[in-house]
Every structure is written in structure tokens, then in C-alpha cells.
Amino acid sequence: MATSATSVDILSSDETPQSAAISPARLIGRRFLRNRLAIGGSVVLFLLYMSALFADFIAPIPYTDVHEDYVFVPPQLPRFRDEHGTFHLRPFVYGLESELDMDTFRFVYEEIKDAKYPIKFFVKGYEYKLFGLIPFDRHLYGVDEPGVFYLLGSDDLGHDMVARVFMGARISLTIGLVGVILTIIFGATLGTISGFYGGGLDTLIQRVIEFLMSFPAIPLWAALAAAMPANWSPLQRFFAISVILSLVEWTGLARQVRAKVLSYREMEYTLAARAAGTSDSRIIFRHMLPNAFSHIIVVATLAIPGMILAETALSFLGLGIQPPQTSWGALLKQAQNVSVLLQQPWLLIPAFFVIAAVLTFNFVGDGLRDAVDPYSL
Amino acid sequence: MQRFIISRFLYMLVTMFFVSIVGFVIINLPPGTYMDVYRAQLEAQGTRTTERQLEAIVRQYGLDQPVYVQYWKWVSGFVRGDFGRSFAYNKDVSELVWERLTLTMVISISTLLVTWLIAIPIGVYSATHQYQASDHFFTTIGMVGLSIPNFLLALIFMVIAAMVFDQSVGGLFSPEYEDAPWDVAKLWDLLKHLWIPVLVVGTSGTAGLIRMMRGNLLDVLKIAYITSARAKGLPERRVILVHAVRNAIHPLVMILGTSLPQIISGATIVSMVLSLPTTGPLYFNALLQQDMYLAGTFLVFLAGLLVIGNFLADILLIWVDPRIRYT
Numbered sequence: 114m115a116t117s118a119t120s121v122d123i124l125s126s127d128e129t130p131q132s133a134a135i136s137p138a139r140l141i142g143r144r145f146l147r148n149r150l151a152i153g154g155s156v157v158l159f160l161l162y163m164s165a166l167f168a169d170f171i172a173p174i175p176y177t178d179v180h181e182d183y184v185f186v187p188p189q190l191p192r193f194r195d196e197h198g199t200f201h202l203r204p205f206v207y208g209l210e211s212e213l214d215m216d217t218f219r220f221v222y223e224e225i226k227d228a229k230y231p232i233k234f235f236v237k238g239y240e241y242k243l244f245g246l247i248p249f250d251r252h253l254y255g256v257d258e259p260g261v262f263y264l265l266g267s268d269d270l271g272h273d274m275v276a277r278v279f280m281g282a283r284i285s286l287t288i289g290l291v292g293v294i295l296t297i298i299f300g301a302t303l304g305t306i307s308g309f310y311g312g313g314l315d316t317l318i319q320r321v322i323e324f325l326m327s328f329p330a331i332p333l334w335a336a337l338a339a340a341m342p343a344n345w346s347p348l349q350r351f352f353a354i355s356v357i358l359s360l361v362e363w364t365g366l367a368r369q370v371r372a373k374v375l376s377y378r379e380m381e382y383t384l385a386a387r388a389a390g391t392s393d394s395r396i397i398f399r400h401m402l403p404n405a406f407s408h409i410i411v412v413a414t415l416a417i418p419g420m421i422l423a424e425t426a427l428s429f430l431g432l433g434i435q436p437p438q439t440s441w442g443a444l445l446k447q448a449q450n451v452s453v454l455l456q457q458p459w460l461l462i463p464a465f466f467v468i469a470a471v472l473t474f475n476f477v478g479d480g481l482r483d484a485v486d487p488y489s490l
Numbered sequence: 491m492q493r494f495i496i497s498r499f500l501y502m503l504v505t506m507f508f509v510s511i512v513g514f515v516i517i518n519l520p521p522g523t524y525m526d527v528y529r530a531q532l533e534a535q536g537t538r539t540t541e542r543q544l545e546a547i548v549r550q551y552g553l554d555q556p557v558y559v560q561y562w563k564w565v566s567g568f569v570r571g572d573f574g575r576s577f578a579y580n581k582d583v584s585e586l587v588w589e590r591l592t593l594t595m596v597i598s599i600s601t602l603l604v605t606w607l608i609a610i611p612i613g614v615y616s617a618t619h620q621y622q623a624s625d626h627f628f629t630t631i632g633m634v635g636l637s638i639p640n641f642l643l644a645l646i647f648m649v650i651a652a653m654v655f656d657q658s659v660g661g662l663f664s665p666e667y668e669d670a671p672w673d674v675a676k677l678w679d680l681l682k683h684l685w686i687p688v689l690v691v692g693t694s695g696t697a698g699l700i701r702m703m704r705g706n707l708l709d710v711l712k713i714a715y716i717t718s719a720r721a722k723g724l725p726e727r728r729v730i731l732v733h734a735v736r737n738a739i740h741p742l743v744m745i746l747g748t749s750l751p752q753i754i755s756g757a758t759i760v761s762m763v764l765s766l767p768t769t770g771p772l773y774f775n776a777l778l779q780q781d782m783y784l785a786g787t788f789l790v791f792l793a794g795l796l797v798i799g800n801f802l803a804d805i806l807l808i809w810v811d812p813r814i815r816y817t
Contacts, residue, residue, distance in 0.1 A: 342520070475637060
């Protein structure tokens, strides 16, 4: 508190603010705010995570609900004009009638023009727990029974794709975070040990890293995921997958941290700390890691998209998240087949979410990297 | 030099040993013994298992003996060319491995070549046109390329091919060549199919390589010898292409060892989508069916080839860059 007060004083007393009075964190913040792509990326990421958090609220029906009468319904767009051309302020959808096409043996959906279902907002629906705690039954949108409203279409079991995409986001977006936290723990610890103590331990750790890097990652991950016992609970699977992903990912971070620690080891302040009789752990935790922290955050941010892609790939192959749980990769699994894709192109919608998440994480990570680099302009 | 190669070779052997350990651990990771799986498989096929058959298997793999004996039986088979048996295919693994492994390598190495051929010129162009519209264009394209999962790109390719050209793009051979013996016509047919997987697998690698080449070249261009080369009146083309690019490429040779695993990693999953007759589909099917002997052996093979590749890359690097000290 005291320091921020003095810096404010300096700024107000002196008309031209001096950069020396700005804390490094604020400098980083300023540089970050200048990067438009990074700002845009942060906004999109925030929205994605919020939609994952409020997935239950957004979903009009539970994501596990099976509707045999509404298999492969194409996305229904809300309508403002009815068949007579009359304008309705409240958007509506028509009722659907399915018919089996005897040539292709697929259901074709016909709109029933005299059954209009207005779209209502903040409707009462199925009960769920907001944030896993507060019982709640309101939903963002919905239509009255017996109408249905599949904004993003439905899949082979009549699941609502909106519900599935956002429930899937919960897993796809958090698995990267959990994995990255594990990566930071492994990578920072081993990297610090490697750089700080050097010698045989350093050689050993470096060899292990080289060894892990020489494995093709996806086949290795897939093998470990396939070896998971089938009777594990979804939560166990989720954590096992993030552990598996971080098992390879930590290597890159460890190398970078090691390089940083190596250079800090030779700095005067480390020598001074040593001369003052400071213990190793204090030097590491008080002097070195705080210095490397911004760097670690950047590397970690840039590692998240790789993890999201990896989870997507594993689940896509059927080795990752298993039903009834779902993730973006598990959703894309249905889209493996070209003929399915040509007939039900909306099954590819989760892919846009994957790309959006990965792209924005890359933008944010790039922005952070430029921002923490004291030599960038 | 000789000493370096020998010590590097020994190091390679040690790595191979650890690779085989990882493979063995993965084979033994799933709960239940090899026997249970085998029996279940046979019964699923409608074959009744006799005690005799099972005993023979136990003896063959040393399943009643300690782990290190089992490991030894498995790993010594590698030297003899016996890689165990695949349950799902009911064939020896060695029958399944070779042709597929060759095709995987063909795809991976062509991908590597293509990524380099595309990425280096673009990287050089981006660096010499820093912050111009064209540089931003390539940066954005690169970012998007990095963000689209490989398998998704493969799917998009297939859909476009099916919709626009009305043809399927799966596979590596036309039907008439699938089982044909190797000749020039078959090779040509392979080349005609190869470009799609190569392009799909190569996208993300190309994007990364462009960024790297651009960064390296920008760093090199700041060094004084470039200024002196310009000062003595060399044409700009020569300064860039002969003096700067040569030095900027070396770090790329160094990452050769890590980029090949990434390419193979991408190729396995892409070939699953494009249903290419490479190791990918076989490997993932083996995993899905818990056919762990086949999967473990494949993994060891892939990693083993990479270890050898790394060894060769290291020697290549010494040969390319005389400044590197070998210790």
C-alpha cells in the first residue's frame, strides 16, 4: 500500500511521469495493453471461460438428454418473419416433423408452419447447480413444450449441440490449465535443480529431457491413455490425462528455467546473498524464482494451446474423455467420417471453438512474451 | 571427431535401451495379464482355448517368470526379428510392421523436406520485409496454421475434395495399385497421393519454422559482419543469401532432431483420418483394442528410428557447421 501511495505522489507532483516510478508489473501491463491482438484474445478467452462456467445456464436441455425423435436436426435459426411475411418482435421457431427418407434412410425434418414456438429468455428449465453449489433452474433461452430449439443442431442421439459444446468446453478448457499447472510444478522444480546445482544431477535431468523429447508425443500419450484402467471414474480419467500431457510438456519449460537460473547464478545479487550466508532454498525462492516468474508464465501460457490440441486429438481418437463426459475432441469424434460430414456439416462446429481457443491463447501468450521482455519497445 | 562419433553412438545405444524399457512398461501397464487378454480375444473369435495353448504362450513369453526375464525374452526377440504377436490381426507383428513403417517414414521425411522448402524462403522474405504488410500476412497465416489441429485440416481437405472435386482423398494408392508389386507406375501413383498428407502434416511445422527462420535471420542481420559486407559494396542479394542465411540456418539443423518426432506424431493421427496404410491407423487400433504387444512394439520402433535419426542429424551438424565443438 505504502509503495503505491508514494508512486502516485511522484506522478502527481511531477508533471512528466518518469518510468522509474512505474513498477515492473505496471510496465508489463502497459506494454500488454498496447498489443491489440493480445487484448482481443484476452476478451475472447474470457468469454469462452465464462460460457464454460455458465454452461448449465446456457444449455436449454441437459447435455446428456437423448431425443430419439430429433436425431441429426440441422441448426434451427430463430425467425423474425413468419410464412405470411409478418414481422414478429419476439423470434420464434417452427415445430418439426420428421419423416424417413426411404432412399437414404435418414430422417428429414419438415417445418410445421402452424406450430410456432416463440423463443423465451430466462425460462424455467431443468434444475442444476450454479457453480456446482447454488440450486438454480433458469436458463438463458428456451421454447415451450412440445417445441424444440436446436440452435446448433443435434447429433446422432438427439443431443443438443449447444449444451454439448459448452459442457465440453468445461473439460477442454480446464484440462489445459490443470496440465499447465502440473507442467509448471515439474518444469520449474527440475529446471531450477538442474541449473542451480549443476554437475551430475544436471546431466541426468538433461538426458531425461532429451530422451522424452525424442518420443513422438501423440503416440506416447495415446499409449499411456489406452493403458488407463477402464473402470476409472471420469474425474480420475480427467486428472490422469492432464498428468499424461504434462509428462512430456514439462521438458520445454524445464530447459528455459534452467537457462534462466544458470544466468542468475552468476549475478552479483546472488553472490551477495551467498556472501551474506543465505540458504540455498532462500536464494531459489526469494531471488531466483520471482525473477524467472514472468518468463515461466509466458512459457506456460504458450503451452496451454498445445495441451488443448492434444486433449482434442486424444478424445478424437477415442482414447481421451469417455462418454457420458464430453469434450470438444469427443464431439469431433462423430465427425470423423466424410459422408457424415457432408450430410451433417454442423457436427464440425466444435472445431471452431477449438481453433478460437488455441488461436486466442497464442495471441495472449505472444502479447505476454513481448510485454515481459524489458528490451521490447 | 572419431571419439565424438563413438561416444555419441554409445549414447544412442543407452537411449535405445530406455526406449525399450518404456515400450515394455506400456505393454504391461493395462490391468490384467497378457493371458487374460489373449484368452478373451480367442473366445471373442469363437475359438475355444485349451490349457495346452495357454501354457505354450506362458512359456513363449516367460509369463510365469520374473519381470526382467519377460523383458529379456521380449527385447531379445527384436534382435532375432521376432516382435511378438498381434492379437487383433492374429499375425506376427513383424509381418505388419515393415511396409507401414516405411510408408510412415516416406511421409515424414517428405513432409520435413517440404516444410523446409516452404518455410525457409518465406522466413527469409518475412525477415527482410519486417513489419511490412506481407510480413504481417505470413505471420497471421502462420498463426492460423499453428492453431488448426492436424486432423481437422485433414477432415477439411477431405470434405473439400469430396464437394469440389467429387473424389475421395483417402489412402496412399489408387485401388489398382494397392497390392501391386513396387514399380515406377506404383511410385508415381504414390507421389500423386502423397501431397495431401504431406501438406496437412506439414502445416503446423511450417508455421513454426517460418517464425524461427525469421527470428534467426533478424538476429544475424544485426551482427557487424553483415554491415561490413554491405559496406564493401556487396549486392544485397549476396549479403542476405550467402552471408546471413547460412548462419541463420544452423539453429534449424539443430532442431531437426526434435522436429521429426513432431512430424511423426502429427502423421500418425492424420493417417488415421485419411486412412493411410501407415503405422498410424494400425497403432491406434491396437491401442483401442488393447493389443498392447503390437502397440508397444510400434512405439519402440518409431522412437528407435528417431533416436537413429538424431544420431545422424548430430553428425550432419558437425559436418555442416565447423564452429561446433564436439565434446
